[in-house]
Amino acid sequence: MAKPRRSQGTRDRILNEARRLFAQRGYERTTIRAVAKAANINVSMVMRYYGSKEELFARAAKIDLRVPDLGAVPAEKRGETIVTHFLDRWEGPEAGDELPALLRAAITHEAARQRVIEIIMSQAGRAISATIPAEQFEERLGLIITQLSGLAFSRFVLKHPLVVSLDHDVIVQRLGKTVQSYLDGGAEK
Known part of the structure; x- marks a missing residue:
């Protein structure tokens, strides 16, 4: 040792x-x-x-998002799983100040912006890439990022009262369906 x-x-x-x-x-x-x-x-x-x-x-700013293995999740539950994990990572008992700090810094500082992109691509991107066709990876991940980064900024940085007051289960259910549609390629279920 x-x-x-x-x-x-x-x-x-x-x-x-x-x-x-x-x-x-x-x-x-x-x-x-x-x-x-x-x-x-x-x-x-x-x-x-x-x-x-x-x-x-x-x-x-070394951050482990601890993204779950989406391959072990039933395909129709992956959107909700991603959103649940996202909220737990930001609000759960192990959540710290590092994620909001990194997001705040990314708004004004290039190195922080690059760090956020690296974290997303190396951790979330890798987990999601295993569940969607390679030729649609960038488009679908980009759409998922719009939803989750919008939620993160509105709820945890801007702290908009309407977003902060949203119930956890409502976010998981509604945003989970949107993320699921991106994972599915926009196919209506």
């Missing part, structure tokens, strides 16, 4: 404080100096371990 680096505690403390500050303040208003102060270390240590604000953000 590899021995942990002596600096690992400091590195972890920096990342934890960076995640917290990026979530609270967004990318633009979070500074290396603020992260260092919150972690109770010298600014030079943040730079030593992470090099730049962009690199610190990229490391702090």
Whole structure:
């Protein structure tokens, strides 16, 4: 078993404080100096371990969406499964501030925007690609992204009262049908 680096505690403390500050303040208003102060270390240590604000953000924004294996879900239930998982990931007991922070940052910062796209394509895209024809993958995933990103922005970033007040089950049922139609290629059931 590899021995942990002596600096690992400091590195972890920096990342934890960076995640917290990026979530609270967004990318633009979070500074290396603020992260260092919150972690109770010298600014030079943040730079030593992470090099730049962009690199610190990229490391702090490592997010596992924990997308379920859609192949194990009956085909007609995949839309609801995706929406249920999405809401649980944003609102459930393991939800943190990292997803809203990343989405907020993606609006104004190119590196964050690229990170969101990478996460979607590498995790959600891979799971969904196993359930639809390859030649229709980009179109169908693009349509699914419009629905889920619209929900995420409206409910968790903008916090629009009409969207925030929607019942979880209503979202799963209604949005699940829409996502299901994209998975099915628009075929009416």
